[in-house]
Amino acid sequence: MEKGYFFTGFPGFICNQLIREVWKKNQLQGEVFVLVLPNMFEKANQVKNEIITELGVNESAFTIVEGDITKKGLLQHVNEQEQLSKRVTHVFHLAAIYDLAVPRDIAYKVNVTGTNNVNEWVKNLPKVQRYTYFSTAYVVGVREGTLYETELIRPPRFKNYYEETKYEAEVLVEKLKKEVPITIIRPGIVKGHSHTGETIKFDGPYFIMNFLDRLKFLPIIPRMGKGEGFVNLVPIDYIIQATAYLSFFEQGAGKTYHLTDPTPYRTSELYEMIMKELLNKKPKGIIPLNLGKWLLSMKPMRKFLGVEKEALDYFTWKGRFDCTQAQNDLKDSGISCPDFKDGIRPMAKFYLQHKNNPNYQVTIL
Template sequence: MSEQSRDPTVFLTGFPGFLGSALLERLLERGDEPVVCLIQPQYRSQAETRAETLRQRLELPSDSIQLLEGDITEPDLECGDALEGLSSVHTCYHLAAVYDLAIDLGLAEAVNVRGTDHVLDAAETLDVERFQYVSTCYVSGRYDGVFTESHLEEGQSFNNYYEATKYRAEVLVQERMEAGLPATIYRPAIVVGDSETGETGKYDGPYYLLRLLLEQPRACSLTVSLPGSNDTELNVVPRDFVIDAIAHLSARDDTVGEVYQLCDPTPLTIPRFVDVLASAMDHRVCSVPTPKSVAGPLLGALERVGLPAEPATIDYFDHPTRYACPNTQRALAGTGIECPPFESYVDELVAFVRENPVIGSDAMV
């Protein structure tokens, strides 16, 4: 980080990622600056370009966004003496994580678990007044039932290493909270693009289904359905709802020590989700009943021939968990911030994918 004229007050990880960039803009809009963003060296050019775009759009001085190269997988965030120079920081937002359903255990452990532990250490070293942590609803794993903000350690199994390591990371955060760290935890469901513009940073999760259907003829597009999927809910939320909620809740003193699930309180079932996508795409979609033991290898075969498919997504076609957010609903009551129904913004998601076919699905690591 180069010499700056003002000392930063906010420390942010996860920039220039999709959620991190949107949250940074919101923090700057409300006057929470200067912000120092921990970035990986390989993303410096992208971070510099995005930071300059934000500065110009918001007409802010050059030191409003400060970039600090580091690595959350290393002790002291690999910042050396620079970390000690951030004593002016009073709030830490930790968003950096690897979101990839097919991630291997070693990388998931390094980034999601040890990385979070290292950021917690840094926050305690800096004696921050607030620690804002972005977790995920899927710390639930395959919990059989309704999972709320009061649930965490339930003896659950997990679909993949992403879920398992995000669970372990939140356990670390909650342990520090119990020891006195003034923290707030946010658990988004499956985050998709902006509800107004459809914009997204990468095509993962439900986008595999959307893009696979778009690759097929309008007259007849095929997908699979698993036994029991008729009752399975797919809980998706648009980016702007997540950012609106975090920005609002993080500014309140009464949210310290709380957990907020940022989910859709009335999500669609898998069959209904497919029907809504089909209508938005103007495709006739046929869901073929398929045993799970066949569906996974089938998606793997499609992936190998270059089609947009991810075998790991099949676990969400019979995911047993339903999500509720009573704490979030109480906290946001009267604010006008609520998750819009998927039907209200699906057209924007589909239009964005059609207009931007080359966006990838790789996680930032």
């Protein structure tokens, strides 16, 4: 049976990279369907053309479907449902609000209501072989210690509404495992490609780069807090390759995977590596974290430094993600998470080339 791959989250960076990898893995066989908001059609069509030109596939094998995950039934044109029901065998749900500073109502509408609508849609696909859902390793909230792939435990609290709504969404997907073959992907904090440094926006670890770049005029640059927490950074290429493999891995149905770095660095180590690569300096002194949070509570300071205040919560968090299940199931694939320090040079180079391009910078509120 010919495969049909249905994606939400297009033309987003992770989604368009995953489409390329899924098609390559399947020898360019099968049809791709992407759900796109009507106001994103032009951009989606541009990225579609880039992909089909790059891979040399027929344009008829790539279909843009207009719709919205926050609407029941998803599709803007309901007459397309019959065609999709006959052809879709694999669903990849990536659409979500990823902003740490997102308000709860927006996050809930997209991440929870949207995922529930996708779940209901998937249940009515007669030929579905796998439903791959993109969650996040940070559904653990403020829980610390060793955190396992086999757990989905509501924490005492969450660091932000992004974490909370992704947890609520994963609960809904977990329940559906009884009815549909599902693979849940929990990435760590995604950074640029380990070889090229390419990324779509400067968030996560790039907030450190913004901070250092905008304070480079100072003779001495301190570190922010003691930096004892572990920050789990994973390059986009590892996430894409591992997801494409595990989504078709027969034993992957019903499993949840931490696509995280098995040997992450402490915040202090990351800060030092990034400063060395960007500025060829070492940090001196410490700004107490409480002072840092107070400074970032002021909008002009946040905008000047290019840092969301919510990012500081990850500097002191002491959780460690166990990714044994992912490593075991990937062992015959040749896919493993690269060491952060091996990708720091292309990461910094890409940042320096594009730091003044507003399309890469996150809007700081």
